[in-house]
Amino acid sequence: MINKVSLENLYKADHGWRDYRLHFSYAEYSNPSRENFGVLNALNDETLQPSMGFDDHPHHEMEIIAYCVHGELSHRDSLGNQQTIRRGDVQYMCAGSGIIHAEMNASTDESTRFINIWIQPSEKGLTPTYGSKSFAEDDRHNRLLQIVSGKEGNGALHINQDANIYVSEVDKGKQLMVALQDKRQAYLLCVEGSLNINGIELKTSEAIEMAGETLLTLDTLEDSHLLMVEMVENRL
Secondary structure, eight states: OOEEEGGGGGGEEEEEEEEESSSSOOOTTTOGGSOOOOOOOEEEEEEEEOOOOEEEEESSSSSEEEEEESSSSEEETTTTEEEEEEEEEEEEEEOTTTTTEHHHHHHHHOEEEEEEEEOOSSSSOOOOOEEEEEOOOOHBBOEEEEEEESSSSSSSSSOEEEEEEEEEEOOTEEEEEEETTTTTTEEEEESSSSEETEEEETTTTTTEEESSSSSEEEEEEESSSEEEEEOOOOOO
């Protein structure tokens, strides 16, 4: 099964200081047909204007991942963590039993774009934690790079769920092959550029949902950037 999620299927809003596209129900957007995809509860494509962002606010019982596309995204939380991530960096927060954090565009003259991902944890009441990791551009150039993992010890950030996140920046005219295993599912986002995947064309911000044993052939129509959330099959 492969389904395309086109721009027309996304919720878009522009509040001046922040604009975003929502792939699933979130905040003011409620769509019973777009509540989640398995354990993937939110995928928000966010852009913050210079020096703008989210002041201190609470989160509970969620695995929250931010992948920076461009600009500078700063984080602080009630555990005492403070950090700024940049293009290709990823940060992770286990909200667990409760945490307060803030996210801001750290630049005074550039916008910041990031992909905000929420994944259901494997259990409730986990101890809140924070982590981040930087990756070299070469590590994701024309190949899939795992940045988040449901298992420990493979060089990616570990989260509390049977789910994995991969990214890649692929040159125009290149091809990638992606194999999805039986009883697994994935949500693949075209972050930048345009792709042809098994005959389905994706533009920037569009995605595909897929489940079951599938072999994907990704052909880039221009220099492209993709992100894939892969997880155990459970079409809730």
